Amino acid sequence: MRIFGKVRHRPSASWRQATDRAFTLIGDGRYEDAGALLTRAADMEPWLSESWFNLALLHKFRHDWEQARAAGLRAVALLDREAGAPDWWNVGIAATALQDWPLARRAWQAYGLKVPGEGSPSGEPLGMALGSAAVRLSPEGEAEVVWGRRLDPARIEVLSIPLPSSGRRWGEVVLHDGVPHGERTILSADGATRAYPVFDEIELWAPSPVPTWVVLLEAASEADRDALERLAADAGFAAEDWSSSVRLLCRTCSESRMPSDEGDGEHLDPHDHSEPGHPGPLGHRTAGSGSLWVPERECGIAAPSALVRGLLDGWVADSPDTREWRDLEEVC
Numbered sequence: 001m002r003i004f005g006k007v008r009h010r011p012s013a014s015w016r017q018a019t020d021r022a023f024t025l026i027g028d029g030r031y032e033d034a035g036a037l038l039t040r041a042a043d044m045e046p047w048l049s050e051s052w053f054n055l056a057l058l059h060k061f062r063h064d065w066e067q068a069r070a071a072g073l074r075a076v077a078l079l080d081r082e083a084g085a086p087d088w089w090n091v092g093i094a095a096t097a098l099q100d101w102p103l104a105r106r107a108w109q110a111y112g113l114k115v116p117g118e119g120s121p122s123g124e125p126l127g128m129a130l131g132s133a134a135v136r137l138s139p140e141g142e143a144e145v146v147w148g149r150r151l152d153p154a155r156i157e158v159l160s161i162p163l164p165s166s167g168r169r170w171g172e173v174v175l176h177d178g179v180p181h182g183e184r185t186i187l188s189a190d191g192a193t194r195a196y197p198v199f200d201e202i203e204l205w206a207p208s209p210v211p212t213w214v215v216l217l218e219a220a221s222e223a224d225r226d227a228l229e230r231l232a233a234d235a236g237f238a239a240e241d242w243s244s245s246v247r248l249l250c251r252t253c254s255e256s257r258m259p260s261d262e263g264d265g266e267h268l269d270p271h272d273h274s275e276p277g278h279p280g281p282l283g284h285r286t287a288g289s290g291s292l293w294v295p296e297r298e299c300g301i302a303a304p305s306a307l308v309r310g311l312l313d314g315w316v317a318d319s320p321d322t323r324e325w326r327d328l329e330e331v332c
């Protein structure tokens with residue numbers, strides 16, 4: 001049909017069939033077969049933005065960023081809608097994966113986000129001030145939700161210390177998807193509740209050179225434990241008391257709106273480690289909740305090997321009667 005000279009195309013029945021079938025195949029992980037069908041669908045309706053959007057989506061699932069960018073650009077060229085199109089968001093993700101910064105900036109702006117003019121010399125769209133968020137590492141495998149700082153709409157710098165089982169490190173930068181799966185709420189000191197999205201990781205964007213250590217602490221009080229976390233942070237690295245910062249959540253709870261620590265604006269604990277089932281009506285144990293302080297703590301440290309022992313010794317030296325450490329081991 002023709003409206004004011006503009007042709008609006010309805011996709012044919014065979015386009016719909018091919019596309020539906022392709023998404024079923026994608027659900028089964030059969031990307032090759034799905035790609036053949038979506039390519040056929042795009043041949044049938046090349047003027048339809050959706051044809052290219054679907055192909056771009058498939059290439060995103062396959063982490064084939066060159067192809068995702070190419071298909072995504074065809075999709076946005078055919079859009080009849082101004083801001084807020086997910087097509088642009090996916091172009092932004094592909095461009096970020098490829099470090100195509102001019103295109104990434106264009107994509108976020110076209111989506112309707114403000115991108116500060118300056119950025120870094122490379123044109124990286126930094127300075128968007130998107131705040132904190134959580135990201136689910138390895139969403140398909142042994143998932144772990146960690147906290148981080150959003151660098152831009154598609155990247156988070158991990159600021160929790162991931163558990164050794166994740167094989168991941170503090171300081172990594174992760175490329176993540178646009179649609180959140182879950183939320184963490186934090187009650188701040190002024191009584192307001194802030195909600196933070198939980199994004200799913202797509203892939204590692206930049207590795208971290210800083211190894212992870214596990215150590216057993218004897219800390220007579222919470223203040224002793226806090227002192228180590230502060231010392232590490234002051235040195236430019238991190239320590240995290242896993243005994244209180246990690247809780248186990250089933251997939252359903254992890255992907256829903258869950259209260260997190262009361263928080264003081266800086267501590268965004270706990271992070272969540274996946275657990276197979278929901279443990280009945282009482283729900284999940286909250287790490288360290290309602291119990292007396294236990295001096296023995298299992299603590300993660302993210303610091304270079306040249307620094308980690310000195311950090312621990314310095315912590316003990318500040319209060320030898322209340323602090324001890326042992327069994328330091330590099331785990332990741």
Ligand SMILES: [Zn+2]
Nearest residue numbers: 249250253278
């Ligand atoms: Zn649950």
